[in-house]
Amino acid sequence: MIGPFSDPVMQRALVEATLVGVCGGALGCWVIFYGLSYASESLAHGLFPGLVAAALLGLPLVLGAGVGLVAAALAVAVASRVPGVGRNVAVAVVVTSLFGLGVLLALSPASPPGIQALLFGDVLGANDADLALSGALALGIVGALWLLHGRLLAVGFDRDFARSLGVSAAAADAAVLTLLAGAILVGVQGMGNLLVVAVLIGPAATARQLSSRMAPMMLLSVAVAALAGAAGLCLSYYAGTAAGASIAAALVAAYLAAAFGRRSRLPITVEEVP
Amino acid sequence: MNRAAASHEVDGGPLIRATSDRDVLAEAAGLTVGYGGVAAIENVSFRVRRGERIALLGPNGGGKTTLLRSITGEADRISGSLRVSASWATVPQTERSRLDYPVSALDVAVMGSLASLPWWRQPGRRERAAALQALERVGMVKLAGATFGELSAGQRQRVLIARGLVQDAGLLLLDEPFTGLDASSSDRLETLIGALATEERGILIATHDLEQARRWDLVVCLNRRQIAFGPPGEVLNLAVLEATYGGAIVAIPDSGGLGILPPHHHHQS
Numbered sequence: 001m002i003g004p005f006s007d008p009v010m011q012r013a014l015v016e017a018t019l020v021g022v023c024g025g026a027l028g029c030w031v032i033f034y035g036l037s038y039a040s041e042s043l044a045h046g047l048f049p050g051l052v053a054a055a056l057l058g059l060p061l062v063l064g065a066g067v068g069l070v071a072a073a074l075a076v077a078v079a080s081r082v083p084g085v086g087r088n089v090a091v092a093v094v095v096t097s098l099f100g101l102g103v104l105l106a107l108s109p110a111s112p113p114g115i116q117a118l119l120f121g122d123v124l125g126a127n128d129a130d131l132a133l134s135g136a137l138a139l140g141i142v143g144a145l146w147l148l149h150g151r152l153l154a155v156g157f158d159r160d161f162a163r164s165l166g167v168s169a170a171a172a173d174a175a176v177l178t179l180l181a182g183a184i185l186v187g188v189q190g191m192g193n194l195l196v197v198a199v200l201i202g203p204a205a206t207a208r209q210l211s212s213r214m215a216p217m218m219l220l221s222v223a224v225a226a227l228a229g230a231a232g233l234c235l236s237y238y239a240g241t242a243a244g245a246s247i248a249a250a251l252v253a254a255y256l257a258a259a260f261g262r263r264s265r266l267p268i269t270v271e272e273v274p
Numbered sequence: 275m276n277r278a279a280a281s282h283e284v285d286g287g288p289l290i291r292a293t294s295d296r297d298v299l300a301e302a303a304g305l306t307v308g309y310g311g312v313a314a315i316e317n318v319s320f321r322v323r324r325g326e327r328i329a330l331l332g333p334n335g336g337g338k339t340t341l342l343r344s345i346t347g348e349a350d351r352i353s354g355s356l357r358v359s360a361s362w363a364t365v366p367q368t369e370r371s372r373l374d375y376p377v378s379a380l381d382v383a384v385m386g387s388l389a390s391l392p393w394w395r396q397p398g399r400r401e402r403a404a405a406l407q408a409l410e411r412v413g414m415v416k417l418a419g420a421t422f423g424e425l426s427a428g429q430r431q432r433v434l435i436a437r438g439l440v441q442d443a444g445l446l447l448l449d450e451p452f453t454g455l456d457a458s459s460s461d462r463l464e465t466l467i468g469a470l471a472t473e474e475r476g477i478l479i480a481t482h483d484l485e486q487a488r489r490w491d492l493v494v495c496l497n498r499r500q501i502a503f504g505p506p507g508e509v510l511n512l513a514v515l516e517a518t519y520g521g522a523i524v525a526i527p528d529s530g531g532l533g534i535l536p537p538h539h540h541h542q543s
Contacts, residue, residue: 033375156375160348161385164346214381
């Protein structure tokens with residue numbers, strides 16, 4: 001290992017950032033084409049009190065995230081049944097309330113140090129157990145995406161037709177949302193609850209500018225996420241900036257470069273004159 | 275049996291059909307369907323058997339698409355009965371499918387194979403071969419690698435038909451498949467529909483082309499209710515067409531045929 005990555009802390013951070021990138025990059029493509037960008041942000045924020053509660057009680061974060069997720073989903077379901085309240089409004093109200101509750105718990109003077117890391121992430125603080133958990137989750141997510149690829153593709157393309165194939169669109173949505181929860185869990189360690197959405201949306205949005213097939217788009221997205229992770233860590237090492245925020249900045253830079261590059265490559269279209 | 279009758283049977287499919295339940299792919303009796311409890315078409319009674327091409331005729335908004343959607347379960351049954359006893363495949367109007375989606379024509383055709391695969395199996399070499407064969411049949415094999423959204427409307431339609439072929443559904447539901455096709459593509463598609471019918475499939479085709487409908491086995495005339503159902507020779511008379519299209523029917527001189535005028539507009543000049 002060379003440069004910043006000769007340090008074991010940075011090595012572990014690089015592994016963690018790469019695992020986050022693999023999950024976020026691959027799943028992000030589905031998030032975009034299933035129109036779940038808003039849902040992924042809501043989910044990340046909605047399960048926050050669960051994470052904080054688990055950390056405060058010394059329980060595994062996975063458990064806290066799972067309970068937080070179910071609670072958030074139920075709250076959204078109940079709120080959207082209130083007459084006159086649209087689904088988006090219900091999501092916004094529930095998620096903001098839950099996130100506020102989580103922040104209140106996390107930032108109270110009584111909470112032990114380290115809880116704040118759930119909010120902003122602490123990719124440099126990843127220990128071997130964190131890496132093992134992230135690795136297992138990443139393996140599960142990639143494996144599930146591999147298994148379900150054909151069906152997810154068919155449902156995303158044409159939901160009504162998918163029904164004639166015996167593929168349930170609701171089951172596909174549930175699968176993507178479940179994997180999304182898993183990816184958020186992986187990402188929250190490194191990127192924090194606030195920035196995890198950057199890894200879910202940024203690389204996929206970048207890859208979409210450059211590819212018109214799902215599988216290559218997913219590979220490209222993973223590559224973008226992993227490279228941005230390494231670049232962000234370098235930036236953080238040399239410039240002394242926060243690691244999670246630096247990775248998010250690298251992702252935004254990659255997206256802007258791809259969008260600008262694509263625009264300059266596009267042929268000039270000639271309008272037909274009637 | 276004379277020679278002419280025998281050749282007619284080969285061209286047009288068997289004239290005498292067994293009326294066993296096995297041959298009935300879908301059957302509606304007194305069916306009223308709609309959306310959110312509001313009826314869109316009322317009192318529809320028809321039967322689709324194996325090997326039949328059935329035209330759905332009617333004005334825009336007359337209920338052709340709704341009738342197809344009643345079979346797929348997208349429209350709600352309000353009263354009457356509907357029995358669908360075959361697997362079905364839809365060829366939707368192309369604007370319903372997404373054009374910015376990252377798939378090739380081959381990817382779309384391959385999707386039809388998912389019906390026969392258990393959920394953990396990915397389409398493999400055999401499924402891709404079947405998809406290519408289907409694309410070959412609709413004349414799209416050369417564009418198998420093209421991005422779906424970049425194809426012309428007619429080409430997209432043929433790819434969606436190929437997807438239905440890969441699915442090997444007993445009942446094909448085509449919603450205005452000839453819209454946007456040039457004459458040669460249209461002829462090729464009509465030949466294909468004929469070939470599919472001889473393979474014992476039932477095919478429901480929403481169409482605006484009266485002459486096309488005359489060449490098929492049965493017609494359903496719809497204008498927010500069922501006007502008529504039966505063989506085109508019996509059903510497509512002036513009274514039925516006027517009830518279906520609201521009086522905008524003219525006899526075409528010297529051809530013996532009937533034409534449909536576009537919806538009538540009142541102009542103040």
